[in-house]
Amino acid sequence: MKLYDIIAGILNIEADTLNEQSNAMNTPNWDSLRHIEVILAVETAYNIRFAINEVVNMQNLGDMRAVLESKDISFDDAEPVRLSA
């Protein structure tokens, strides 16, 4: 399970439409509410918690990857996530 698959799953779009520049401004279905779900899904998938300033500085998926790497997280290890009850 890769990061893009998790995010595409939350946004209900195809994973191959995402790239490192993708963010809420340029991606369909991605608004401030979905953004919260995206972050939570990534937290759950990698079993981590982001600090406020980390969330603030994630301007796009590239930034998110950098934050994950700074936590020594290997990219392909994520577990599949289901946010809804």
Place this chain on the structure above:
Amino acid sequence: MPFNSYEFLVLFLPCTFLAFALVQHFKGWSNAFSVLAVASLIFYAQLSWKLLAILLVSVVSNYVIGSVLSRSYEAEKASNKLLIGGILGNLFALGYFKYTNFFIDITNQVTGTGFDHLSIILPIGISFYTFIQIGYLIEAHGGRTEQRSFAKYTLFATFFPYVTAGPLVMQKEIFDQMENRRDRALDGQRIALGLSIFAMGLFKKVVFADSLAPFANVAFDGVTAGGAVDPVTAWTASLAYTLQLYFDFSGYSDMAIGLGTIFGLKLPLNFNSPFKATSISDFWQRWHMTMTRFFTNYVFSPMAMNGLRKAMAKQMPAFPKFVYSGGWPIIFTMLVAGIWHGSGWTFVFYGLLHGIAIAINNGWKQFNLPKLGLFTNWLLTMLVVVSGLVIFRSPDMATATTMLSAMWGASAFIAADLGEPVRIAIVDAWIYILPLGIIVLGLPNTQEILSRQWITSDAKPQVMSKLTNAFLWKPNAGWALMLAALLVFAFSNIGSDSSFLYYDF
């Protein structure tokens, strides 16, 4: 000395630029930034020396706290207590200057006491420079700042284009531009670009906003004084104010970005044709964008994430989950954003109205309710915006209630016996409202006209605007002539007592 004053345009701006360019040429960028920092303090001191003292206390304290936070992060001992203390200190100062008398009013109303107001002057821009620096402390705590000279920090916190009314910049977007500057201060093309943006902003403020002001002022002041108002007058005055505030704040934001450009420091976009929005959330992504960004980052997101975590842990059904993670956090955030603008019940209700409207908008999307069509979406958005601005403009809730009841056909339910009817020149007002409305809704905005230059510190959008060539700014004689004409016309029409509406916040 606001941007639309002769002192600023004839004296302050040329002198500052001359000193800045000379120092950069002979002594390098670092010293040029010090010149700009000193100029910014002089700019602020022109408003009041006393208020400069308050600004300096704020800047020095936050510089010291930020440095300690940044060093403790490097020593791997990030101090949560210091961060919280620093934020509370900032909020306490803001609260004291801005809200003390509001609390006295509430105490008097609730307990029936008769405490007098304290004579506290509201330091101009305190809401802006306080929040800019709170953002800095959070970044320093997270290890995202570097140790910088006091001069550079002062410039970041008090740069004159934004110290009085924003944009609410983030540290990274300003400091990144100060590092490793290789260009020259005296760059003709960049200065021409900055002056062009400034000219458009000055024109919006002096010619458009200031022409609309009298219609709104007469009606609102009349109602506050106890006058009655009919629906046509109420709607006309409200639309006049809506457009006045739009051109006032959009003009101010253009001028700020233009001034930043002249000195080679790009600022974030603050305005992106908000009245073209087709939902209330969309509106807040376009109106006062840097304020929305601040409250989204530091109030809404943390609350919504906590709410969603709780909802997931308790496996809540869809509706309570929405209330926890999207509904209540946005209502609370907008309430805080409303109160941030000023003390008084009007700002409480203004925030609540927008919070509830966005919550409904979010819920509508979340639960896939039927789509209403683009025009209906736009109309509903604008009705909330105009009604909200009536509350925003009113000095008290009584004025807001009278105006809104007249607009929404509910005057009959107001028991109070109202006085003489308020009269404004309706036809004259519409002579301004109609064409300006068409400009707002139909013409490209400043950054679209300048889309080939990309004038702000924000990331470039992946899809650039598709304006036809004729609307695109070019550094040629035709555009120079037109913008010079705008500048001269605005310059010769500057009113004596017209400051910016956002100076009050």
